[in-house]
Amino acid sequence: SLYKRKKEWQTSDFDVGKHLGQGKFGNVYLAREKHARQPVALKILIKKELLDAKVAKFLKREVEIHAHLRHPSILRMYGYFQDDQHVYLVLECASQGSLYGKLEKRGRFDEMTTRQCIYQMANALSYLHTHGIIHRDIKPENILVDGKGKLKLADFGWAVHDRRPRRTTFCGTLDYLPPEMIENKTHNAKVDVWALGVLAYELLVGKPPFEHSEYGDTYHHIVKVKFTFPDHVSSLARDFISLALQYDIRKRSHLSDLVRHPWLQNTFKSVS
């Protein structure tokens, strides 16, 4: 099987099939590894683009982190290989695509579906934090759905082994960033707790809590933690989300407390 392979993979070990998705630095294809006859997702990255964008070291760190992770709610990275133009990531295939795609189609999820999603992601994050890893990029685009409707956290492009607070700069959407990151203060694993609160809100409501057309307005609403719930959101869901969206990281719940929150109790773990 994929686990017991001896030598390095090469492209001839795979039959490449349909295009699954377009990522920031390359495309993802459905592929079959010829010997194990197992479907995988093959992410093909263009070396020149990685070098031009100066992200090669991030990718190296991601592979080192991701390849060693084993958890039912984390997308497996079986390995990687390269040739002169490309880097290939050999990934578990999530046949139902991304949670982003499902959310876009449905508009928003009901509470039961949302609770199942958040329960699985809270456990995946708890596993990461126990291993000293912060994901730092939790959002529906980075959460995939397998054939049985189980969620798989993916894309550890921004993940870090972080045992000490560090400074970093971000580009891209602010929606999921906590105050301490956009105010460029030190940050820690609690950034993922904040993002889990944003995720729970977005799945229930259909858009993230601080979304505004102007960057400046989003910034202002995040640092003031200014958001409102539509009437249909239950009081238990509001309580859960409010515990995660705390400005002060000392007041922001630990994941270990959130996984025990009444809102997440006895969820039956799959997304229809």
Ligand SMILES: Nc1ncnc(NCCc2cnc(NC(=O)Nc3cccc(C(F)(F)F)c3)s2)c1Br
């Ligand atoms: N149906 C599907 N089933 C399985 N997978 C699918 N898509 C791939 C999901 C990913 C998992 N892991 C990833 N990792 C990276 O992309 N890493 C990456 C890439 C470039 C630069 C960098 C960095 F250098 F910036 F960090 C880091 S993409 C799909 Br659609």
